[in-house]
Amino acid sequence: MSWTIENYDRLLIALWEHIQLVGVGLAIALAIGLPLGVLSARRPGFALVVLLVSGALYTVPALAIFALLIPYLGLGFWPAIVALVAYALLIIIRNVATGLQEISPDVLDAADGMGYGRWRRLFAIELPLALPVIIAGIRITVVTQVSVATVAAFINAGGLGDIIFQGITQDFGEKVVAGAVVTSALAILCDESLRRVELRLRANQAEHA
Amino acid sequence: MTGWIAANPSIFLGALENHLWLTGVALSAVLLIALPLGLLLTRHRGFANAAIALVNILRTIPSLALLVIMLPLLGTGFLPSVVALTLYGLPALLLNTYTGLTEVDADIVEAARGQGFSDAQVMTRIEIPLALPVIFAGIRTAAVQIVSAATLAAFIGGGGLGELITAGMANFNFPQLIAGAVAVAGLALFVEVAFALLERLMTRQLRLGAS
Numbered sequence: 001m002s003w004t005i006e007n008y009d010r011l012l013i014a015l016w017e018h019i020q021l022v023g024v025g026l027a028i029a030l031a032i033g034l035p036l037g038v039l040s041a042r043r044p045g046f047a048l049v050v051l052l053v054s055g056a057l058y059t060v061p062a063l064a065i066f067a068l069l070i071p072y073l074g075l076g077f078w079p080a081i082v083a084l085v086a087y088a089l090l091i092i093i094r095n096v097a098t099g100l101q102e103i104s105p106d107v108l109d110a111a112d113g114m115g116y117g118r119w120r121r122l123f124a125i126e127l128p129l130a131l132p133v134i135i136a137g138i139r140i141t142v143v144t145q146v147s148v149a150t151v152a153a154f155i156n157a158g159g160l161g162d163i164i165f166q167g168i169t170q171d172f173g174e175k176v177v178a179g180a181v182v183t184s185a186l187a188i189l190c191d192e193s194l195r196r197v198e199l200r201l202r203a204n205q206a207e208h209a
Numbered sequence: 210m211t212g213w214i215a216a217n218p219s220i221f222l223g224a225l226e227n228h229l230w231l232t233g234v235a236l237s238a239v240l241l242i243a244l245p246l247g248l249l250l251t252r253h254r255g256f257a258n259a260a261i262a263l264v265n266i267l268r269t270i271p272s273l274a275l276l277v278i279m280l281p282l283l284g285t286g287f288l289p290s291v292v293a294l295t296l297y298g299l300p301a302l303l304l305n306t307y308t309g310l311t312e313v314d315a316d317i318v319e320a321a322r323g324q325g326f327s328d329a330q331v332m333t334r335i336e337i338p339l340a341l342p343v344i345f346a347g348i349r350t351a352a353v354q355i356v357s358a359a360t361l362a363a364f365i366g367g368g369g370l371g372e373l374i375t376a377g378m379a380n381f382n383f384p385q386l387i388a389g390a391v392a393v394a395g396l397a398l399f400v401e402v403a404f405a406l407l408e409r410l411m412t413r414q415l416r417l418g419a420s
Contacts, residue, residue, distance in 0.1 A: 059401045060394040061357040067374045067390035071383060147271035151361065154378070164277050168364060173281040180274035191269045 004178045011163065011182055018159035018186065021077070021149040025084030026142060033089050037096025038122065047097055054090035062087070062148045066155045080149070080157035087148050088141040095137025099130025132201045139194035146187040160186070210391060213384035221373070225392065228369035231287070231359040232352070232400075235294035239302050239351050242295070244344070247306025248332070257307065268300035272358040276365050290359070290367025297358050298351035305347025309340030342412050349404035356400045360393050370396070 004011065040047035057065075065083045073079035103126055111121045127134075153161030160183045167175030214221045250257040275297050279289035313336050321335045337344075363371030373389025376382070 056398060059353060059357070059397050061360040061371075061397055063360045063371055063374055064390040064394045064397075067378070067386050068394070070378075070386065143269055147273070150271050150273045154375075161273060164273065165364075168277065168280070176277045176280055180271075180278045183274045184270045187269045187271055187274075188266055 001174070003172070003174045011160075011178060014158065014160045014163050014179070015182060015186065017157075017162075018146070018149055018183070021080060021084060021152060021157060021159050022142060022145045025081050025088060025145050025149070026138070028081065029085045029088030029092055029141065030138075032085065033092030034096055036089070037093045038100065040093055040097040041100035050093055051090070054086075054093055057086045058090040062151045063154065066151060070155065075156040077157050079155055080152035083152070084145050084148055087144055091137045091141050091144070092134075095133050095140075096130065099133030099137075100126055102133065103129050129205070132198055132205065135194060135198045135201060139191060139198060142190045142194060143187050146183065146190060150183050210384050210387045213382075213388045217385075221388065221392070224368065224370050224373050224389070225396075227287075227367075228356075228359055228371075228393070228396065231290055231294060231362055231367060231369050232356045234291050235298060235355050235359070236348075236352055238291065238295040239298040239355070240348070243299055243302035243306055243347075243351075247303050247344075248310065250303075250307050251310045261304065261307065264300045264303055267296060268304075272297055272354075273361050273364070276358070276361050276367075280365055285366030287367055289365055290362035290369075293365075294355050294358055294362070298355040301350040301354060302344070302347040305350070306340070306344050309343030309347075310336055312343065313339045338415065341415060342408070345408050345411060349401075349408055352404055353397060353401050357393075357397050 036050055040050055062083065065086060066080070069079045069082060073082060107125065107129070108121070111125045116125065149157070149159050150161035150164065153159055153165050160179050163179030164176055164183075167173070167177075167179060250260055272293075276290065276293040279293045283289035283292060317339070318331055318335060321331050326334065359367075359369050360371035360374070362369050363375045370389050370393040373385050373392070377384075377386025377389060
């Protein structure tokens with residue numbers, strides 16, 4: 001434990017870098033995925049194409065995506081972000097589309113009858129109702145991104161993977177384990193807190209229904 | 210990239226072969242553990258909740274973390290890689306086996322018992338066939354997860370196609386790096402599509418059998 005205690009500041013910096021990778025990756029993925037998800041819910045043909053492309057991206061192993069990006073984007077933070085966004089798209093688009101499609105047509109009819117326009121209906125009625133399913137998607141996305149961001153250290157993007165890789169090169173078991181345990185703890189913490197948000201949202205909606 | 214493969218066929222094929230061994234052995238271990246364990250959990254529901262909570266935590270652990278935690282426990286090489294990959298693929302199949310079996314309509318099971326089916330008959334003729342599509346979806350997820358995570362086995366000396374990527378990076382041999390990346394991406398997509406087709410074929414067979 002001595003290394004961990006003496007170098008807790010290095011672990012914290014790596015943790016912060018890791019959170020930045022996931023945070024920026026998630027924000028960009030949401031900015032792209034939300035509109036594409038809304039569009040997919042409206043147009044089944046478009047949904048098929050988007051889900052096929054993002055599904056293929058999702059299947060490619062993280063290390064392979066990072067390696068393939070090197071000739072085009074080089075090393076560092078931003079190439080890692082590109083890969084993190086690529087991974088997130090499938091789940092966000094799919095869950096936004098599913099969440100919107102699961103809304104009862106009666107609710108939409110009622111909104112139309114009350115004179116809601118298309119955009120107002122989307123933002124005031126549809127997206128709030130789809131929120132639990134969207135949050136469920138964000139939860140899977142964040143857990144996946146915490147995992148993929150660990151491998152991002154391979155292309156010098158920093159984060160907790162850096163501690164792990166340093167430990168492997170230096171043949172220093174404690175450092176490897178410290179990096180792995182903090183990464184796992186971060187993933188478990190994100191998963192559990194987002195699960196609670198999702199449950200609370202569902203409970204709220206059930207109460208109002 | 211193809212030039213590198215043509216110039217180094219034995220290195221490439223060795224890495225591919227090792228990748229397939231890692232995946233094959235880990236997936237077999239997952240099947241051997243998850244299928245009976247999933248079935249067992251449906252018979253002990255009280256125990257099942259605790260087990261599922263545990264498996265949900267295991268599912269959340271990043272693949273690289275799971276692999277490198279093996280280093281101090283089991284050292285480097287093939288065995289620690291297979292153990293980590295087995296743990297990584299296990300949750301998908303275990304959860305689907307359990308869910309698939311518990312979702313079988315209780316009325317159908319009751320009707321079968323009424324017709325004099327024994328416990329073993331109910332299990333092999335009713336529960337397992339009806340749960341099979343969900344179970345198979347779990348096998349597919351586990352297979353894709355394992356083939357993908359096996360790329361990271363290179364970091365703990367487990368070999369596989371990931372080694373072409375790590376060695377290519379270490380020696381600034383970009384054709385080798387790209388060859389490894391394209392091969393492993395192709396392999397993962399192949400496994401995904403192959404299992405999806407198998408799944409569709411099987412579901413159709415089951416439906417034909419039922420009608």
